[in-house]
Every structure is written in structure tokens, then in C-alpha cells.
Amino acid sequence: MNMELSRRQFLGAAGAGVAATALGALGFGEIEAAHAEAIRAFKLVSTTETRNTCPYCSVACGVIMYSKGDRKKGERAEIIHIEGDTDHPTNRGTLCPKGAALLDFVKSETRLKYPMIRKPGSDRFERVSWDDALDRIARLMKDDRDANFIQKNKDGVTVNRWITTGFLAASATTNETAWETYKVVRSAGMLVFDNQARV
Amino acid sequence: MSTDKDYHVGKGDSVHPGKPVTVDRYTGGARINHWITATSLVLLALSGLSLFHPRLFILSALFGGGQSVRAIHPWVGVILFFSFLGLFLRFWKLNLWKREDGTWLARVRDVLTAHDERLPEIGKYNAGQKLVFWSMSVLIVVLITSGVVIWDQYFAAYTTIEQKRWALLVHSIAAILAISVWIVHVYAAIWVRGTIRAMTRGYVTGGWAWRYHRKWLRELVAKSPTKDTKRTAAE
């Protein structure tokens, strides 16, 4: 190990990557040999890298996700490791205890996989298809909007507001999702609209 | 009818007149007990030594590798402990120190040069055997105690690391001594011909008893019933 190399790599010498691959042909066997006794095989070898941003706090540290399979090639991609991006000016590769455990967020056992519906009075969720869930939502919205939309206030001023259905926007969705959400919510005339800025 | 002399003879010891005279020295139970102890002691020595010195690690192969040595050794230790406890209960009385033992010991030169005629008459055990008995008793207690302290798989939580360090040291030293005592024990049995038979067949010849443990023989004869069934060496 010598720091010269690591500094070079930090400066992002793309060549290093190439060189490493070139070494691969003869180098890989060596790794196996060397690892046979003690040193674990480097687990990121021949994984796909993807740049992302930590979704937690607003320091917004750069992270690199390592996956088996490449989404860009339309493959199924399974993320096997996430660590800080040293090229990122703010975090310089460092991560906090949350960021350093992002893999377990992606793979959390309580990640949601299917749309669910809980009927009034029921004590459980039941799985539904996306179509049924979304049609149901649109129907519920329209019925409420049609029933409670206020076009003019008592002074006859056009107010076009809908205040019986509200929307609580997230805090980790992208700006693009936020903008799309804004369009959808405002165009429907919703005023009960807030985000997590306050909490 | 027990007298103060009784404790020179063991349960089941008896003499059979004839040509040659035979003398029962160990019952079947005693012999089984002894051999269990012996086997476990050997296994312990071998497995223990494999962890004691790198050069001897090869011995662990006999047990299927270091992991199994680590797993087996303490359990064999437990077997040894209880098995030896059996021997102890059988023989501790007979191994109590006697006046003549001092004299015998004082003439150890004659012992080693086989001038048994110059030695005092000895009961069932001579001082040497008694020393082996008592040292083994002490060492095995030390070994089992220190052994439990370093039996991390089950007892790690009960002692400090410093205590475990001491235990390791004590355990290895005690083991060395035990092995040495064992060597003496085994050698003596080989050197004094006719001894091993006592632990294999359970009896010795009258001559053997007369030569090495005359006092024991006298007492056996004294307490033996007036008539005794003859037995030939042929049996």
C-alpha cells in the first residue's frame, strides 16, 4: 500500500482503472492465491458502479452503489454494496452511520413490494393490483372534489379551491417529482398542501 | 472382624495357595476403572500436548484436527476426573502413609537397584506407589479446576482474562507433572515384572507378593479362611 497511488486515484486518474483491468488478466489469479490463506477476495471486483446521493439529511453526500447487473444495459441489478464517493466535494467519501448502512435501507425487510388496501373497519391489509388501487384513488378523489369543490366564495369571488382532500408531500423525492406533484395537486385546486420542511 | 491392619488389604484381595501361589490384587471393577482412567489420561496427554507446543500440533491430527481437539479435550478431562475419582475412593485408605514407608523411601537406592531384601516389609502399596497416587490425585484436581476456567465455550463469562491467564499457566505446568508422574508409574510397572498382570488378569504370583508386598501377603494369609480352594497356575 502506498499513499502515492491512493492520492492519484483520488485525483480521479481514469487510467488507474484501465491499468487495473489490464493487470486483471494475470493479476486475478494472484489475488485468488493470495486470498486463499488469509485475505478475503475483494468483493467489488467486476461490479457495476452507479453515482447517487444519500437520501437522508440535506448534506447530500455523494455515494457510489455497487451492483451485480447493470440497469443501463436493461439487466436486473442487485446492489451489493454502497460507500461514500471520494470525488464528492462535501463528503469526500465519508458517510455517517446512516449513510454507511444505506445498503440495509435498500434491502430492508419492511420495504413495500405491492399495493395494499385496508377496507373500513378491517384489521388487515389486502393486496390489490395497481390498476384497482389507482382507479379507486381517482374515484375517491373525484367524488370528493365534485362534492366539495368551492368555485366562488360567499362574496362571489372566483376561488376555485378544494380543501376537503389534502396532500402531504415528502422530503426526499426529487425536484422533478416535486414539480410533477405540484402540477397534479395544484391543478386539482388543492390548498391543504404541505411538506416536511417543518418537522 | 476388621482390625487396624485391615486397611493394608483391599476389598477382594485374597490368596490362593498352590503351585504357584496366586494372589488376587484387583477386582474386575477396579481394573476397568483403571483402564478408563489410563486411556483418558493418554488421550488428554496427546491432545493437550498438541496445543502445548507447535512441534506437537501434528498430534491434533489423531483427533481430526485442532477444532476437534479444542472440542474433545475438556470432555475427556471430565471423564478422567470422574474415573479417577472412582480409583481414589477405592484406594485412598490403602495409600495412607505408614511408618515403614519412610524407611522404604530412605532406602530408595536399594529400591532402584532391586535389593528388595534390604527393604522393610510393605503392605499393598509401597511409598513410591503412594506418591504416584497422591500426586496424581492433587494434579488432577488442579487440572480439572484450571481446565474449567479456560473452557471458554461454556465458562468464559465466569472469570477475568487475568484469571484465565493464570489458569493456562497452572494447567500446563500441572499437565507436565502429571505426564511425568505417569511415566514413572508406567515404567515401574514395566520394570517390576509380574506387576502388569495385576491390572490385566487381576492377580499376582505369591512370589511377587512375597518379594514386594510381604506385609500385605501376611495379612491376606492371616485373614484368609482356614481352607481355601487350590488354584493352579494353569488356570
Next chain:
Amino acid sequence: MTNSWTDIKNTDLVVIMGGNAAEAHPCGFKWVTEAKANRGARLIVVDPRFTRSASVADLYAPIRQGTDIAFLLGVINYCIQNEKVQWDYVKAFTNASYIVKDGFAYKDGLFTGYDEAKRDYDKSTWDYVIGVDGYAVVDDTLANPRCVWNLLKAHVSVYTPEMVVRICGTPKDKFLKVAEMIGECSSPSKAMTSMYALGWTQHSKGSQNIRAMAMLQLILGNIGVRGGGMNALRGHSNIQGLTDVGLMSNLLPGYLTLPNEKEVDLETYMSTRGFKPLRPNQMSYWQNYRKFFVSFQKAMWGPAATPENDFAYDWLPKLDVSGYDILRAFELMNQGKMTGYFCQGFNPLLAAPNRKKVTESLSKLKYLVTMDPLDTETARFWENHGEFNDVDSSQIQTEVIQLPSTCFAEDEGSLTNSSRWLQWHWPGGTPPGEARTDNWIMAQIHVRLKELYRKEGGAFPDPIVNLDWAYADANEPTAEELAKEINGKALATVYDAADPTKVLAEAGKLVPGFAALRDDGSTSSGCWIYSGCFNENGNNMARRDTSDPDETGTYPKWTFSWPANRRILYNRASADLNGKAWDPSRKVIEWDGAKWAGYDVPDIAPSAKPADVGPFIMNPEGVSRLFSRGMMRDGPFPAHYEPFESPVGNLIAPKVRGNPAARVFAGDFEQFAETASAEFPYAATSYRLTEHFHYWTKHVRVNAVLQPEFFVEISEELAAEKGITKGGWVRVWSKRGSIQAKAVVTKRIKPLICDGKPVHVVGIPLHWGFTGAAKKGFGPNSLTPFVGDANIETPEYKAFLVNIEPIAGPVA
């Protein structure tokens, strides 16, 4: 943040107050460590608890939660009394010399114009004297007793060190040391940075906490300079973005505001916006308001927004109240006035105050829709989890639809961090099961609703059916399409206003930035302040150039920083009236005789002469405000008010309870413990721990391991008094609820002596609930009061009253 995380390395003094950067923003805190290690910067932490930030501080001063204004006005008073003022800066760049209307006064904790019934002010006197020339009257000598500076001097004079100590419980020597260290930063060659977060915002006077420090920073001349600034650490990864894009009841994107129902048409609406300059030569940038508004309307409704229909002005809903924030939403729900509610990645059951009220409110809905990658408590508010969620499902008639969304690793787009950097990220993993992106989900909702209106007609369908939805795939707009829409497009060719021969943007092209936006409908832009993020140069948010000339920490080519890729706001203020840097070693931009140039994009017209044009271009004055005119609901100066639940009365104005201008709903006043309550004697505060992030990471095995179980923190003194043992169980209850927790007994919390009597602090971390990998637990919000900040309604999570007792253990 006015500055950026990386800029903090340039500071000489870091004041962490109202936040806990080391604990909540460790990787940002790195730059504090760098400043300490490389330029000998000092770190001050002022907090009720000895936090992780305090563990590496040079000076820690304890303070009772909710008394920050008293502390800060105390420091301002110290600076004024001890001449620790950067005079040139204050005179040139603040409204210190502006003359205030005669009617304005402050007495007994109230400013002029208070209406107790409305809990609101008539702010007409909170303004400058306007001269015959239509400009504000100023007195550069600061001799006029009615000038802002003299009013401020008088206003803070009551906050003597003695008074601060009585109110805050801070030991006098510690307070004076803090004031002294801060005072040193009035030198132009020294910069102090303020790092704050929800420790300041989550109070009934949160906005004024921040104003108080902002005023101090102006007096020290630390705004706009490298290593200075007001740096809001912010909470979630894109809370800055969601606020910028205006996802709030009363906002339009880019901090434009939604019309209220008095603003019957576009002209009336504009009449109260687009300010004219209050001093000669000033830029008063909001003069461009109409351009941004019209471009927004075009981005919403495209061709359907025409000059004839006031660019679809009427299609925007009009407010009848100040806003429908989360607290009002749950109040309305609780009154049975709401039918449906959507939670897009938000967990109000745990995140909103007074959980009992929240549960009751959700139970009164007809339908609730949640969209989240994780199984939130809110989605299961109807499910019985014993003591952790003791509800009767059969009695709850709310229909709940839970939609699985993708997480960061599986979607694409930009997030805006607290440095105002818009950073693009790429998807690297395949979503689990049938999880879909939020873009797809929102599109589906719109498309299906629109379809129903097309088929069935119904209440005023126009804004829905005419919503501009020209995406390649109407079912799932791509992040790129949306980003371009946010940046803005030239619908007709746009020419330079100064030189009509010069084309700024060809028709159909993306606009280069907001300077190209027009108010005639020839441009569109979803969020003007983001304009420039994705222009004809490409996706600037995806830039990864790490160059940083002279290592100033600017990183001008890394992603995109709003506005206009500017890294330090008000950076013109880093230079004096001649355009030279106050501190040559801290140069950001300088006037080279013809234009402004330097490391950063000038926050001023490049040709604006330094002596003529003030640095605070968004203000019609061109200067910053020590006196905020009518901009704040609760006063043009901050004043000390106790929390609504307080262990001691208001020593400044005994008659005033809480913030007199804060909104309190009818039912909620009864739910406050009275001041110095014997029933609820302890001052509680809620906060985050470094091992967890809000209510997400309890779903993350590793973080659950690092901090597995809910606990509260108390001092050794209180523990002894109550017979509470380390690691033992306690019950903590307020007037609104009760929780059970393990007790962490620590030296890091000490009783504070306030006005002669000890105040015990009870610390209550959040993070636990009844779903996820960690042990089931409660959160502080079963206890917190249902009241918010007077200006922006952030709930008062940081200061409330509780009682505590040891218990055998939770009843299973």
C-alpha cells in the same frame, strides 16, 4: 444556507446553537473540523444538552430550551455596549439608518397594534418614514432617535448579562465568554458562521430565533463573506428542494406566493408584489415578479394560459386563510371537515405533534393514501399494536391505500441540499416487487383523474384537463423532461431587453437562466430560481467537475447551485463600498472598475457600481433589515417569549404567555400545562440521534443495532431525586399523552438555575415506532403540544412540559 458546507472551512468561529451538526449532519460537520484543524477556528456550542457537537467544542454553554432570543439579544446588547460592531458594514449594508414611523413602539412584550382577540397585529406602523421623493428617509449619522439603530439599541438594552442568566440559566461566565468570542468577529478580518437547524425552528417563535442571529451576523458584518453566513442545516435530503419548488399551502415555486381571495385578478395580485425600489438605484429584484409568475403559469397550463385569461390566473386556488399547513390540516380533519389525505413519503402519525389528536383525525377520514418505500406507522395507524398503538380497528372506518414507491437507489433526478446545490443522481438497482417510481404514481393519479373528468365532467375540470402534460409517455414523465420544464423554455424567440438584436434563446430552446424569462407568455419556467439547471449546455445538475480555484471551497462547476449557480448568497456584501474585499484573504468577488468578478457568480448586476447599488437585491431598500418592517407576524424585532409550556414565567413581560401572535386552535389551549406547573414540572425537549434518521432507519437493521431501543435522557440529579436508575424503565407524561422508555442517566444534562430555581431538562429522542427492525417504542410526539411558529407554523417540538417517574417495566 447562505453559504455552503464546504465554505465552512473558511470560518474563524463556529456557533452551533439551535442545532447539533455533529450529531445530525456528521459529514457536513467535517468542515467545522477542518476549520478547527487548519485555521485554528474555535467552536461554541449552546444547547440544553452537552451534545456530540459539544464533545468537540472549545466552549459549551448550557441554555434552557426556548430562551434563545434572550441569549442572542443579550449578545447583541453586549456587542453594542462594547463597540463590537463592524460599523462600515452596518451603516452601508443594513437599514440601521432608516427612520421608523412615529406610531411604532414596543411595550410590555407587545409591539404597536396588537389585537388580543385575533392574536394578531395591525402592522401599519411597522415601517419606514417615506419621503416626498417616494424613498425611505434615512439618517446616516444614526443621530435620529427614531432610526432603526437607536430603536434596536433601546430594544435590546433590557437583555443585560444578568437578565440573560436569569432567563436562560446559562452561567454568567459562560455567557460572557460566548459574547466575547462572538464580539471578536466584528473585525472585518474575522468571520463567524451560524449553524442552526430545528433547534431554532421548532418553537412558537422559531422564525424570530433565526432573525435574532441574522441580525447579530449583520452587526458583525458576516453575511455574504466566506466563512460567514446564516447556515440552516436543513433536515431531509430534499426539504430545501420541496420548499424551493413551493410544495406548501401558500406558495408557488421559487417563493412566489399563492393569491388570496381578496386578490380578484392578476393586477390586484401583482399590486402587492413586484416591489418598487425604496432607495435610489436599487435593483429590487422582485420587480421581475411578473415574469416569473407568468412563466410559471405557462409551465402549468401551456397554451391554455393566455394573456386573455390572465394566464389562467383564476385556475389557481385562492386562499381564505394564511395557509393550510399540516397543523391546520389535522385540525380540519379532527373537526370532520376533510375527506381524503395523501401522505407521499411522510409519516405524520409519528412526525406530527399530539399523536392522540393525529390518530383521532386520521380515523375521521374517508380515505388515506400513502406512498412510501417503507411500511410506515401512518399507513397502519388503524392497526392495534398493544400499548404502542392502542386502537380498535373495527371502530376506524378510514379506507387506507398503501402504494409501494421506489427508493433513492432505484430512481433518477435531482435533490437540493442545504448548500442549495441541485445534485443529479442515477438509478442503480431494480425495485423490489411491484414498487414504482413516484413519477409514475403521480402521473397515474393525474391521468386517471383527468380521464374521469373527460368522461363524466364534474366540478370545474378546466385546470385538470388543460394541465400541460406533453410528455413522451403521459404515464411516466422522465426526470429529464420534468427538469427541462423546471428550467424553462423559450416559447417564442427571446431577445435581450437591453439590446433587441441579441437573441437570448431561440424559440423552442431551453432558456439559459431566469434572466431570459418574460412576462408576455413567451417563456415558461416551472421554478424560476432553478432556471439554468438544465439549459442548452445540458444537465448542469449532473456536472462532476471538482475543480476549486485557490481552494476557496467554492467548487463552481460541481452540479448546479441556485440561484444562477451562485454559491454564496449576498456575496457582494463581502466587499466594501469601493468593491474591495473587507478581508483580502477572504475575497469572493471584487469590483475591477468595470464589473464584478471573482470566484463566485456575483449576487448583483455585474455592472452595478459598488457605491450605488446595495448588496441585498431582493429587498427594495438594497440593504438588509435589522428592522423587518411588516414582514414578520410577531414583530419587526425579535422579543423574548417563553414557550407555551414553560417552567418559568416571562421575566420581560410577565403578562404575556407564549408568542402572542402564534396561532392556537380552540381546543388546544386547554391542552397546555400552565406556566411553572406543579403537575408537569420538567422542561422536555425532543431531538434526533446520530445513529438514526427520523423514522426511516429503524427499518434499517444496522442502525437498529447501533441504537436499538427508545430511551429518555435525564440528569443524575433528577434521577437521584426520582429514584430512577440507569437503564431502568420510566414513564414520561404530558398533558396530552404518556410514554414508557428506558432511562439514560447522564452528566451531559445538568439542572439549570433559572430565575433562582432549578429547572430539570428531560431529553426525548425520536426515531422509534411500531414498524421496522428496531425494538418497538414510542416517540416524543405522543407528548408534544399542538402549536406552531407564528410565521410558518413549525410545531413547538423543542420546548414543552412533562412529568417523569420510575416504573417496573412496560405492561405487555
Next chain:
Amino acid sequence: MFPPVPNPTTGPQSPKFGEKDLIRRSASTVTPPAERQTEVAKLIDVSKCIGCKACQSACIEWNDTHPELETNTGVYENPHDLTPDMFTLMRFTEWENPETNNLEWLIRKDGCMHCEDPGCLKACPAPGAIVQYSNGIVDFVHENCIGCGYCIKGCPFNIPRISKVDHTAYKCTLCSDRIAVGQGPACAKACPTQAIVYGTKEEMKKHAEGRIADLKSRGFENAGLYDPPGVGGTHVMYVLHHADKPEIYAGLPNNPKISPIVEAWKGATKYAGLAVIGVAAVSGFLHYLVNGPNRVSEEDEEAAERFTGDRSS
């Protein structure tokens, strides 16, 4: 800023060190390499540490361990101790400085120190279960480990832990797999404040000097480097604000060395022991050569017959 740990490259690479660089191998001898690799070290600056546990998190993720979910026992340490699945642990101490009366929250990252003279390796009976590379890394080789726990007794810092699952010893590897391919340890890369830095031991010592100077300027006269000579120095070092009393940092040993008991056991006893056994065996053998067997003579038998005969006729 100290040069951060570089991003990994995903292409196959030849390892920077391996078998050929062993300088010590437990219960066996190795022929040391012709030239020693540059010694590496991890420097933990306690005065920069904010106790965020990012190191623990990164360690778990990189090494794919699965620590148990415990409970809160009134302290911040979680897990409560090092375990076979938790190679590093933040230890928190609330210390009131008698000189200043200020509270100091001392937070120390505990874990393997990678001693130059490793007690674990000295105590280990299994050939090749513990190895030391010429760059200073002390690593456990699980295929060779027999789970005897001798390393625990040998370690002056109470670091190794035996897994109840596979009965082998676990501890920090200094991320040998990362270092082998020119990376730094996962904890060092993650550490938000660079309280953990990694490089050559010389670089680390130089970096420490600067840190110590800064601490002295802040009134910590006794700030210093913890690189205990008792174990020949370590490849994980601390910068302490109170280097004069390391014990206040959750019992960091003051001048640690391999326990004399272990030295005695693994030193003198080992040889003396075999000697004793040898002597016993040999002397028996010689005695036999000299004296031959000790036989019962005919006379003895007759005497016995006579004796028993008299009594029983």
C-alpha cells in the same frame, strides 16, 4: 484535509501483499521477506471523534457481519461490547476534568491495535491461524483457527472474540482485503470528521504531530500520541488530549504489554515442560539398561508357597 481514502476500482487487481509478505505466523516459522513493506497504520484522533458510529456501521457493511439487536441499558454503547460480529466499538466516557471542572465526553473507537508484537499471535497454538504481514497488519485466518481462545488471553487490549457459530476468533482485519488492493479501511473511509485516517505509519506519526500541536494550542498540555512501546508500537494509534492518563478513555491500558504470565507460559514453560517429560522418560530408559528388569526369583515363589502352605495345611 488529509488525502481521503480513494474510491475502489471494480476491475480485478493484483494484491499489494500476500503470503510472501508474512513476518510472523502463529505456531510456525516463516522465512521473512527480503524487504519489508512500508508499514501502514490507522490513526484515531479521539479529539476529532464525534462518536457517530459511522465506523461501526461501515465495518458491519463491509465485513458482512450481523451483530445482534440488543437493548438499551442506559448507555450509548451498542452493541454493548465487541463481538464476533462487531469488530469495532465506540466507547463513551463522561469525564469531569478536575482542573477545569468542565465535562469532557471522551469517545474512543475500540478495536484491534495491530501490535508490532502481537500477544494473540504469540499465544496462538494453531499453525497459521494468526499471521502478521510485513506492513504490520495482524490478521486471523479462520480456516486454521481452532477456537481455543488463547488469543484472548494473549491480547493486552481484550479484543478477539470467539464466534459461537463457527468457533473461530474474530477481530478487525484492518480491512486487509481493501488494503491489499490499494484501498483504506472501511472505517477510515467512512469517518465523517477524519478522526480516523489511514496511511503509512510515518505519515500517521507526522499527521499526529500537527494534531497534538493544535490540541496544545487549545489548552490540552498533555495531548500526545498513543503508540505503546510495550507491544513494540501499534499499527492503530490514538491521538489523546490526555495522553498522560489513557485509562480515562474507557480503560485504555497505560503502557500495555503482553502479560508476563502469558510470556512465562509460552516461553519457559513450553521448553522446561518438554525437558521434564524427556528427562523422566530417558532416565527410566537408562535405569532399565543399567539394572535390567526386577524379577521375582524362584526362591520368592517357594517362600510364598511355604508360607501360604503352612497356614493352609
